[in-house]
Amino acid sequence: xxxxxxSTSKLFTAFAICGxxxxxxxxxxxxxxxxxxxxxxxxxxxxxxxxxxxxxLINNNLRYYQPDKESYFYLFIWCAALAIACVAGCRYxxxxxxxxxxxxxxxxxxxxxxFFTTFLAxxxxxxxSALWYTQLDHKRTEQRKTEAEKLARDAELYNLRQQLQxxxxxxxxNSINALIGFKPELARKMIHQLSDFxxxxxxxxxxxxxxxxxxxxxxxxxxxxxxxRFGHRLQTEISCDKACGExxxxxxxxxxxxxxxxxxxxxxxTDAVTISVRAEVExxxxxxxxxxxxxxxxxxxxxxxxxxxxxxxxxLYLIFARNDLMETHANDNIFTTIIxxxxx
Amino acid sequence: MKRALIIDDEPLARMVVLEYxxxxxxxxxxLQECGDGFEGLKAIQQLQPDLVFLDxxxxxxxxxxxxxxxxxxxxxxFATAFDEYxxxxxxxxxxxxxxxxxxxxxxxxAIEKYLAISPAAVITKNTETLLEAAAQSPAxxxxxxxxTGTKVKIIAVQDVEYLQADDDYVSVVTAEGAFLKNxxxxxxxxxxxxxxxxxxxxxxxxxxxxxxxxxPYEKDSHLAILKSGAKIPVSKTGYVKLKQVLGI
Numbered sequence: 249x250x251x252x253x254x255s256t257s258k259l260f261t262a263f264a265i266c267g268x269x270x271x272x273x274x275x276x277x278x279x280x281x282x283x284x285x286x287x288x289x290x291x292x293x294x295x296x297x298x299x300x301x302x303x304x305l306i307n308n309n310l311r312y313y314q315p316d317k318e319s320y321f322y323l324f325i326w327c328a329a330l331a332i333a334c335v336a337g338c339r340y341x342x343x344x345x346x347x348x349x350x351x352x353x354x355x356x357x358x359x360x361x362x363f364f365t366t367f368l369a370x371x372x373x374x375x376x377s378a379l380w381y382t383q384l385d386h387k388r389t390e391q392r393k394t395e396a397e398k399l400a401r402d403a404e405l406y407n408l409r410q411q412l413q414x415x416x417x418x419x420x421x422n423s424i425n426a427l428i429g430f431k432p433e434l435a436r437k438m439i440h441q442l443s444d445f446x447x448x449x450x451x452x453x454x455x456x457x458x459x460x461x462x463x464x465x466x467x468x469x470x471x472x473x474x475x476x477r478f479g480h481r482l483q484t485e486i487s488c489d490k491a492c493g494e495x496x497x498x499x500x501x502x503x504x505x506x507x508x509x510x511x512x513x514x515x516x517x518t519d520a521v522t523i524s525v526r527a528e529v530e531x532x533x534x535x536x537x538x539x540x541x542x543x544x545x546x547x548x549x550x551x552x553x554x555x556x557x558x559x560x561x562x563x564l565y566l567i568f569a570r571n572d573l574m575e576t577h578a579n580d581n582i583f584t585t586i587i588x589x590x591x592x
Numbered sequence: 593m594k595r596a597l598i599i600d601d602e603p604l605a606r607m608v609v610l611e612y613x614x615x616x617x618x619x620x621x622x623l624q625e626c627g628d629g630f631e632g633l634k635a636i637q638q639l640q641p642d643l644v645f646l647d648x649x650x651x652x653x654x655x656x657x658x659x660x661x662x663x664x665x666x667x668x669x670f671a672t673a674f675d676e677y678x679x680x681x682x683x684x685x686x687x688x689x690x691x692x693x694x695x696x697x698x699x700x701x702a703i704e705k706y707l708a709i710s711p712a713a714v715i716t717k718n719t720e721t722l723l724e725a726a727a728q729s730p731a732x733x734x735x736x737x738x739x740t741g742t743k744v745k746i747i748a749v750q751d752v753e754y755l756q757a758d759d760d761y762v763s764v765v766t767a768e769g770a771f772l773k774n775x776x777x778x779x780x781x782x783x784x785x786x787x788x789x790x791x792x793x794x795x796x797x798x799x800x801x802x803x804x805x806x807x808p809y810e811k812d813s814h815l816a817i818l819k820s821g822a823k824i825p826v827s828k829t830g831y832v833k834l835k836q837v838l839g840i
Contacts, residue, residue: 415649418673419602422692426604429611479603518628518651
């Protein structure tokens with residue numbers, strides 16, 4: 249960003265120089281018509297100031313709003329209107345300086361040519377601004393893309409670290425250890441689920457978007473393992489119709505959210521807990537709602553590992569360039585996380 | 593015969609301990625299994641066991657918080673998955689700690705160690721120092737768990753207005769009222785975030801975010817006026833510390 253600020257200030261300097269040259273040239277031309285220097289300079293400076301204000305307006309306008317193809321026409325009208333305003337400014341302000349009848353006549357006669365030169369100058373300004381900001385925007389998109397790739401990698405690494413290191417893996421192994429004693433069949437099943445789950449987190453990185461069905465299958469492996477660990481205390485409800493199953497979403501997006509829900513659901517109460525995951529397709533969006541009960545009075549501040557919820561939001565932003573795709577609500581002892589994935 | 597409790601929220605984890613304990617049938621009797629800290633606390637108070645097998649991560653209140661509420665803590669063998677902060681505490685002070693999943697051999701070693709160092713007084717003291725060490729971990733100082741009558745109350749640290757020394761206890765004052773905790777002022781001064789809480793007086797620790805005004809009071813001392821209207825005496829040294837933290 250520092251580099252682009254530098255180039256912005258360079259651009260500004262270039263425009264300032266152009267403005268000065270423009271004013272000098274105009275002063276010289278008016279002088280060559282036989283007017284005294286004072287008159288020429290006043291005329292030139294006032295015109296240049298008005299033109300600079302108009303340029304600044306156009307430039308600012310384009311900074312926050314990039315015209316699409318149809319609205320280039322409006323840009324044209326904008327330039328024409330500003331040019332008229334500039335010329336009108338000259339027409340009504342210059343006589344106030346009492347520069348003589350001859351000059352006034354000259355001013356009257358030169359209004360048309362003044363309009364066209366101003367219009368031309370504004371048109372240039374608009375074009376350069378539009379190009380400049382489009383290019384800047386392009387650069388930002390590029391940057392976001394590379395960042396998105398990096399974050400997907402980070403997400404994979406995070407998943408690995410999360411799953412391989414701490415509580416989840418060790419506690420699962422401990423459960424298997426217990427099952428081996430009295431239910432060897434179940435122990436074997438759990439080992440397979442655990443391996444499938446870990447393999448899933450390893451290979452998911454390559455394709456960025458996956459169908460919801462795949463993501464849910466992966467999520468189910470995780471939930472099955474957690475259910476063995478927590479027994480009857482953990483229940484889950486997953487609802488997703490046929491159309492939803494085909495909808496696409498970034499891979500490994502749901503598991504951190506559900507993990508978060510389980511963590512706060514299960515550790516916030518001593519009763520049984522139902523975690524629900526509901527998916528539906530709504531106006532070109534795949535909407536997924538994850539709910540868990542929680543206790544607002546005793547809940548620890550939701551800081552977590554710093555990746556859980558905020559990581560998912562960040563990833564959605566980097567992929568879709570929008571910050572409004574994830575929301576959370578807490579009411580009636582239910583914590584809800586909603587994510588919306590645009591369907592392209 | 594030693595009497596033991598198993599406190600863990602995962603049923604299968606309790607079963608491992610039960611199974612491994614079969615070999616010590618003649619020395620250790622399991623009184624009860626508990627699925628969370630509340631049950632555990634109740635069972636410890638009622639049954640006064642000699643030994644507790646304890647998990648750290650449990651619903652509502654964790655293993656350390658539960659132990660804090662017990663008047664004279666029994667010997668503790670922790671059985672937990674990896675927890676980088678807690679491990680230091682275990683190494684120094686617990687009878688032993690078992691990292692899940694643990695082997696039969698490792699478990700036997702822990703039991704033998706416990707049986708070898710039985711005198712109860714030594715163990716209680718160990719458990720107390722263990723709690724103090726555990727309280728240094730960041731996860732432990734986000735909230736304070738207190739007993740009110742028979743109920744357990746969890747106070748988020750950001751709800752605390754100030755703490756006041758009260759004989760052998762510390763009174764934790766919040767908007768909901770004051771709660772007694774069997775700890776020392778020095779303990780809280782050490783464990784609470786020094787950027788948020790300052791010991792402004794021998795008998796007071798105050799939450800900086802609650803202070804609205806500092807008024808001069810008598811010679812060399814000040815009064816801190818809190819949002820709630822409470823007036824907290826600030827000693828000369830307390831004032832120096834307070835100025836440091838507030839950057840004035």
